[in-house]
Amino acid sequence: xxxxxxxxxxxxxxxxxxxxxxxxxxxxxxxxxxxxxxxxxxxxxxxxxxxxxxxxxxxxxxxxxxxxxxxxxxxxxxxxxxxxxxxxxxxxxxxxxxxxxxxxxxxxxxxxxxxxxxxxxxxxxxxxxxxxxxxxxxxxxxxxxxxxx
Amino acid sequence: xxxxxxxxxxxxxxxxxxxxxxxxxxxxxxxxxxxxxxxxxxxxxxxxxxxxxxxxxxxxxxxxxxxxxxxxxxxxxxxxxxxxxxxxxxxxxxxxxxxxxxxxxxxxxxxxxxxxxxxxxxxxxxxxxxxxxxxxxxxxxxxxxxxxx
Numbered sequence: 001x002x003x004x005x006x007x008x009x010x011x012x013x014x015x016x017x018x019x020x021x022x023x024x025x026x027x028x029x030x031x032x033x034x035x036x037x038x039x040x041x042x043x044x045x046x047x048x049x050x051x052x053x054x055x056x057x058x059x060x061x062x063x064x065x066x067x068x069x070x071x072x073x074x075x076x077x078x079x080x081x082x083x084x085x086x087x088x089x090x091x092x093x094x095x096x097x098x099x100x101x102x103x104x105x106x107x108x109x110x111x112x113x114x115x116x117x118x119x120x121x122x123x124x125x126x127x128x129x130x131x132x133x134x135x136x137x138x139x140x141x142x143x144x145x146x147x148x149x
Numbered sequence: 150x151x152x153x154x155x156x157x158x159x160x161x162x163x164x165x166x167x168x169x170x171x172x173x174x175x176x177x178x179x180x181x182x183x184x185x186x187x188x189x190x191x192x193x194x195x196x197x198x199x200x201x202x203x204x205x206x207x208x209x210x211x212x213x214x215x216x217x218x219x220x221x222x223x224x225x226x227x228x229x230x231x232x233x234x235x236x237x238x239x240x241x242x243x244x245x246x247x248x249x250x251x252x253x254x255x256x257x258x259x260x261x262x263x264x265x266x267x268x269x270x271x272x273x274x275x276x277x278x279x280x281x282x283x284x285x286x287x288x289x290x291x292x293x294x295x296x297x298x
Contacts, residue, residue, distance in 0.1 A: 088237020
């Protein structure tokens with residue numbers, strides 16, 4: 001798919017991140033798309049909203065998609081490079097592709113995923129970068145808690 | 150800690166696994182203990198019970214522990230070698246130690262964790278092995294779904 005298609009998918013993840021920010025949460029969003037382009041699930045970080053440290057955006061989107069027999073051909077779209085936890089999710093379940101808004105404010109496990117056969121598309125989106133940079137500057141303690149730093 | 154101490158902790162995870170089995174679920178249990186030995190959270194695989202593919206045992210125990218500022222000194226006890234998803238959880242949040250009931254029926258990412266500074270204690274518990282072996286034999290399709298195989 002051309003990057004233009006991925007950017008339309010990224011918009012779903014960005015909308016989730018912005019909703020999270022409006023709720024006082026951590027602005028990271030994600031969406032899981034099927035091999036045929038169907039939206040299977042979408043979600044956002046819910047650490048603050050639900051008091052749930054396991055609810056990273058990618059996990060929330062994966063959960064929202066419910067039980068699936070196979071993840072072959074699916075794409076996880078996320079506003080930010082996936083942490084080790086979410087990278088492990090992608091590897092374990094055989095999600096085929098990860099589309100990443102940006103990896104400048106945080107660099108997770110996407111090189112490890114690429115080395116293990118996952119297709120990585122890094123969009124370097126300036127809106128994603130600005131949203132995360134502003135958040136990390138405003139709430140460093142919350143951000144560090146979210147990544148166990 | 151002597152292995153006898155870890156086996157007492159493992160009993161908590163085994164009790165979770167047995168509860169899951171009784172519910173018709175996948176018999177994997179886990180518990181997160183604090184540096185001082187306090188039980189922070191416990192949980193079991195809830196794929197069947199909640200229709201939630203993200204609820205692996207370790208993630209469920211981590212979630213039950215709620216928000217924590219640091220995981221330094223904590224121990225994740227699990228009946229089965231942690232898959233990549235749960236191994237990623239341990240690495241990202243800096244959980245110090247993983248105590249594993251068995252790694253014979255499934256071998257996840259615990260060598261990777263050891264290589265990245267996590268203390269691994271493999272108990273090779275015969276009850277854990279038998280419980281998982283019986284389950285995989287009885288419900289192979291459900292087990293494969295749970296690990297994306």
